Amino acid sequence: MKMHLTLVRSLIVLAALTLAPVGIALAHGVPVIAVQPAVVAAGDQITVTGTEMEPGEVFTITLEGVSGSIPLGEAAVTGEGEEGGFTATFTIPADTAPGSYTVRAATEEGESAEADLTVTAPSAEASAGPAMAEEPTGEQHLLDRSKPIGQIAAVVVVIALSAAAGFVLVRSRG
Amino acid sequence: MGTSVEPSTPLLPTSVESTFRSRLGQWLDERLGLRGIAYPVPEHANSLPYILGGITLTGFVILFVTGIYLAQFYHPHPADAHESVIYIITGAPLGDLVRSIHFWTAQIVTVTVLLHMLRVLFTGAYKRPREINWYVGLGLLAVTLGLVFTGSVLKFDQEGLEALQHNREAAEVIGALGGWFSTEFSRSVPLLTRLFNGHATLLPLLFGLLIAAHVHLIKQHGISPKVMPDATARSTAGEGDSRFSVHLRRMIGFGLMVFSLALVLSLIFPAPLGQPGVAGAEVTKPWWMFVWLFPAEEAWGARALVIVPAVLGGLLALVPIIDRSPYLSPARRKGLLTVAGLILIVSVASGIYAALQPVSAHLE
Numbered sequence: 385m386k387m388h389l390t391l392v393r394s395l396i397v398l399a400a401l402t403l404a405p406v407g408i409a410l411a412h413g414v415p416v417i418a419v420q421p422a423v424v425a426a427g428d429q430i431t432v433t434g435t436e437m438e439p440g441e442v443f444t445i446t447l448e449g450v451s452g453s454i455p456l457g458e459a460a461v462t463g464e465g466e467e468g469g470f471t472a473t474f475t476i477p478a479d480t481a482p483g484s485y486t487v488r489a490a491t492e493e494g495e496s497a498e499a500d501l502t503v504t505a506p507s508a509e510a511s512a513g514p515a516m517a518e519e520p521t522g523e524q525h526l527l528d529r530s531k532p533i534g535q536i537a538a539v540v541v542v543i544a545l546s547a548a549a550g551f552v553l554v555r556s557r558g
Numbered sequence: 559m560g561t562s563v564e565p566s567t568p569l570l571p572t573s574v575e576s577t578f579r580s581r582l583g584q585w586l587d588e589r590l591g592l593r594g595i596a597y598p599v600p601e602h603a604n605s606l607p608y609i610l611g612g613i614t615l616t617g618f619v620i621l622f623v624t625g626i627y628l629a630q631f632y633h634p635h636p637a638d639a640h641e642s643v644i645y646i647i648t649g650a651p652l653g654d655l656v657r658s659i660h661f662w663t664a665q666i667v668t669v670t671v672l673l674h675m676l677r678v679l680f681t682g683a684y685k686r687p688r689e690i691n692w693y694v695g696l697g698l699l700a701v702t703l704g705l706v707f708t709g710s711v712l713k714f715d716q717e718g719l720e721a722l723q724h725n726r727e728a729a730e731v732i733g734a735l736g737g738w739f740s741t742e743f744s745r746s747v748p749l750l751t752r753l754f755n756g757h758a759t760l761l762p763l764l765f766g767l768l769i770a771a772h773v774h775l776i777k778q779h780g781i782s783p784k785v786m787p788d789a790t791a792r793s794t795a796g797e798g799d800s801r802f803s804v805h806l807r808r809m810i811g812f813g814l815m816v817f818s819l820a821l822v823l824s825l826i827f828p829a830p831l832g833q834p835g836v837a838g839a840e841v842t843k844p845w846w847m848f849v850w851l852f853p854a855e856e857a858w859g860a861r862a863l864v865i866v867p868a869v870l871g872g873l874l875a876l877v878p879i880i881d882r883s884p885y886l887s888p889a890r891r892k893g894l895l896t897v898a899g900l901i902l903i904v905s906v907a908s909g910i911y912a913a914l915q916p917v918s919a920h921l922e
Contacts, residue, residue, distance in 0.1 A: 414727075414730065414860075416838075417838075418837050418838020418839075419837055419838070420836060420837060420838065421836075422636060422719075422835070422836070422837045423636060423637045433838060448745070449745060484635075484636070484745075484746075484747070484748040486741045486742065486745075498740075498741055498742070499741075499837060499838070500636060500741050500748065500749060500837070502635070502636045502637045502748070504637060519836070520716055520833075520835075520836035520839030520840075520841045521716060521832075521833050521841060522716055522717065522832060522833075522841045522842040522843075522917060523832065523833055524830055524831065524832055524833075525644065525715065525831045525832060525833050525834075527644065527647055527648055527831070528648065529647065529654055529828050531654070531655070531825075535652075535655070536825065539655065539821055539824075539825060540825075542821060543818045543821045543822055544818075546814045546815075546817050546818040546821070547814070547815055547818040549811070549814050550810075550811040550812065550813070550814030550815035550817075550818065551811065551815070552811070553807050553808060553810055553811025553814065554808050554811035554812060554815070555811075556807060
């Protein structure tokens with residue numbers, strides 16, 4: 385019985401420790417930022433959009449990577465009530481090494497939000513970057529998915545053979 | 559009820575026995591011990607509901623083979639991932655077909671693994687001495703859903719990117735425990751690349767370990783007894799009128815049918831690919847195995863994406879602890895099955911509701 389009580393207490397403490405961040409997150413809200421485009425050439429601009437913020441707050445925007453942190457600038461939150469946010473444009477320094485980065489928005493009070501950003505080389509080709517949709521869309525990517533008639537015929541044969549073999553194996557009881 | 563097999567009983571049917579008597583058969587048997595797979599199993603083990611786990615396993619074999627092929631052409635970097643999927647579809651030899659087989663087999667396997675779990679729940683196959691295997695099975699279910707989730711992100715289209723964003727939000731809710739899903743976890747490797755590593759190495763490794771334990775425990779305890787009014791849970795190892803070789807043959811047979819079905823679906827409905835993802839937007843719905851969570855997310859926010867699965871997982875983990883009677887018949891377990899049925903109905907209804915809602919409503 386005593387062991388059970390100890391186990392139950394341990395589980396409660398573990399659950400409390402695990403869920404502790406939930407309470408903190410709810411009490412203060414969670415700032416969110418989005419960066420567009422997600423892939424950018426060094427020297428080009430990104431647009432950082434912040435939401436779920438308190439009006440009046442000032443966020444310092446930095447670019448963080450393996451080689452350290454690069455300051456991009458500041459963004460002041462505007463809006464009313466709990467609906468504050470910002471939209472700000474920053475230029476990625478032309479000498480930024482290509483690679484994966486995190487764009488971080490942080491206040492002096494310790495609130496922060498981050499988003500991924502991939503920086504490519506500042507060449508003309510890289511500036512064009514991979515084809516990124518300007519507006520988000522749930523539409524399918526239209527591609528030519530027609531297949532040679534020979535491939536279709538071969539697949540149909542495989543389907544028939546596989547189904548027949550499967551049927552024989554399932555039916556055989558011996 | 560199965561019967562014990564005397565040692566003198568021939569282990570294989572006459573036709574198979576004669577095959578084994580052939581020189582090639584003897585040669586193989588001597589080296590591979592093929593005769594060992596002909597151990598007794600109860601006849602009901604060969605019925606479809608009891609082969610669902612085996613069908614799932616054959617589906618995973620298809621997924622591993624097609625996945626290895628796709629990995630030769632996929633580039634797991636945010637800048638190149640979507641483009642490489644386009645290349646798989648338009649440029650890689652048989653790429654569109656193989657990717658579609660991978661996609662449809664994943665859908666089928668998710669269905670069969672859920673049906674397998676429901677069969678085990680309905681027939682009381684989690685009862686003593688099979689409780690540990692129930693937990694191993696829950697682990698396999700979690701790994702399966704983890705594979706489906708990471709696979710849906712890898713294509714890095716709008717739906718994949720939104721799935722990743724939801725996951726990151728959910729990970730933030732659980733604090734340090736969700737740290738692996740944060741971009742801060744590794745400065746040198748993007749999250750997408752790490753998810754690919756998870757999809758192609760960590761989760762398959764975990765799957766391999768768990769499935770080995772799952773199969774070992776099934777062999778150890780035998781298939782759960784046939785459900786009858788007074789049937790009770792017990793080990794059936796070494797009992798039965800049929801053979802595991804027959805079970806295996808039917809398992810492979812159903813696996814070939816699954817392959818055929820995946821091929822048919824791949825020809826008619828090639829695996830979808832959306833437009834390149836734009837961060838911060840929400841204009842798509844997740845796949846069916848996750849969409850049921852979204853009404854809860856609308857009501858309670860990102861923490862619902864953690865709490866609801868955790869509560870359901872916790873309830874499933876409690877099943878062998880709550881239901882400790884030895885009886886297998888559903889008629890003797892009405893309370894537990896009623897609660898399970900209600901949860902299932904609510905989940906399905908939630909999924910249908912979320913699927914029918916316009917995207918804008920789901921985003922609000």
